[in-house]
Amino acid sequence: MQYQFIKYLKEINTSTTSFVDEIATILDIGYDAAYRRINLKTNLTLEESVKLAKYYKISLNKLFEVGSKNTILVETSPIITNEEHLESYFSKSIENLIPLTKLKSASILYSAKDIPLFYTLKDSYITRYKIYVWLKLTNKEMTKNKVSFDDFIDTIPHSLLEKAYELGRTYNFINITEFWNDNTINGTLQQIIYFFESQLLSKDLALKICDDLEDIVNHVEKQTIRQSIINSENNASYNLYKSDLLTMSNIIMVKTSYKKAFFVPYTVLEYLKIEHQETCNTMDDFFSRQMSNSKLLVHSGEKDRVLFFNKMMQKINKLKELINVGTSRGFE
Structure with missing residues (x-):
C-alpha cells in the first residue's frame, strides 16, 4: 500500500x-x-x-x-434508537438539504421501493403513525412494550413533529424524479395490517391513516400531471416513472452541476452515503438506463396513468373494507 x-x-x-x-x-x-x-x-x-x-x-x-480499484470509503448515518435521535436525524437532513434548495441545478432521483419519506412528513395521522412504526422498529423499549399507536399518538414531542414537518416542506424546493411500481404502496399497507392485527392500532385510527394514504396518492398524481412540485415557491420540477422491469431499492441520488452523491439504506432509516464520483457516475448511468426502460407517466397516456393510480386506490379501499369488518385477512 x-x-x-x-x-x-x-x-x-x-x-x-x-x-x-x-x-x-x-x-x-x-x-x-x-x-x-x-x-x-x-x-x-x-x-x-x-x-x-x-x-x-x-x-x-x-x-x-x-x-x-474496487474499494471505496462510505459514510454512515447516525444510529436512531429513540425520539431524540429521530429529531436529530430530521434536523441533520434539513441541514443537508438547504444548500440544494438554493441551486437550480440540484435534483434528486428516488428509487421508491416504499412511499418516499417526504410525502409522510406533514400534519397528518400517517406522519404520526410512521414515527410510531420507526420507533417500534428501532427502540428496544418500544419493541418490547405493547404500547399501542392510540396511546403513543398523544405522547409525540411537539418539537419532533415540527422538525418532521419542516423536513417535508424542504423537499418542495428541489427537482425530483421518482421511480415507482405497483408495489411501492405495499410497505405502508403492510404496516397498517400488522399493527391492526396485533391490536396495537384501533379501527378508527387505521381508517384515518388509510385516508391520509389516499391523500398522498392523489397528491402524487396531481404532481405527475403538472410535472412540478405542489406548494413549491421556486417551480421545482417533478417526474414520475413507472418501472416494471426492476425492483425498487429506496436508493436516493443527489445531483448538482459540480457533484453527485447517493444514499443506500441498510436499516429502517440508517443509510450509507457514497460520494466516490466514479461510483456515483455508474449509479447515475444506471438511473438513466432505468428511465429508458420505464414509462414517464405524464407522456405514457391518460389510460396508463389512470390505471396506475387507480390500482393503488383499489388496494387502499380493499384494506379499508376489511378493517371495517374487523379483519385484514384476505388482503393482497
Whole structure:
C-alpha cells in the first residue's frame, strides 16, 4: 500500500524541488526521515498519510483506493434508537438539504421501493403513525412494550413533529424524479395490517391513516400531471416513472452541476452515503438506463396513468373494507 501511495505521489508531483525535500517539508521531518519513508524503510503513520493527501489534494477515497480499484470509503448515518435521535436525524437532513434548495441545478432521483419519506412528513395521522412504526422498529423499549399507536399518538414531542414537518416542506424546493411500481404502496399497507392485527392500532385510527394514504396518492398524481412540485415557491420540477422491469431499492441520488452523491439504506432509516464520483457516475448511468426502460407517466397516456393510480386506490379501499369488518385477512 505505501509503495503504491508513494509511487502515485511521485507521478502527480509537479514541484521543481527534490521529492525527498518536499516530503520532508510537508511532514516537518528531517531529510533522512523522509528518505526512509520514500524508500519504505519506515512506515508512514496515518497522520502523515493524511497530511500528504491534503497537500496533494487527494481525497480520502483516493488515498484508500491506492492499489485497489474496487474499494471505496462510505459514510454512515447516525444510529436512531429513540425520539431524540429521530429529531436529530430530521434536523441533520434539513441541514443537508438547504444548500440544494438554493441551486437550480440540484435534483434528486428516488428509487421508491416504499412511499418516499417526504410525502409522510406533514400534519397528518400517517406522519404520526410512521414515527410510531420507526420507533417500534428501532427502540428496544418500544419493541418490547405493547404500547399501542392510540396511546403513543398523544405522547409525540411537539418539537419532533415540527422538525418532521419542516423536513417535508424542504423537499418542495428541489427537482425530483421518482421511480415507482405497483408495489411501492405495499410497505405502508403492510404496516397498517400488522399493527391492526396485533391490536396495537384501533379501527378508527387505521381508517384515518388509510385516508391520509389516499391523500398522498392523489397528491402524487396531481404532481405527475403538472410535472412540478405542489406548494413549491421556486417551480421545482417533478417526474414520475413507472418501472416494471426492476425492483425498487429506496436508493436516493443527489445531483448538482459540480457533484453527485447517493444514499443506500441498510436499516429502517440508517443509510450509507457514497460520494466516490466514479461510483456515483455508474449509479447515475444506471438511473438513466432505468428511465429508458420505464414509462414517464405524464407522456405514457391518460389510460396508463389512470390505471396506475387507480390500482393503488383499489388496494387502499380493499384494506379499508376489511378493517371495517374487523379483519385484514384476505388482503393482497
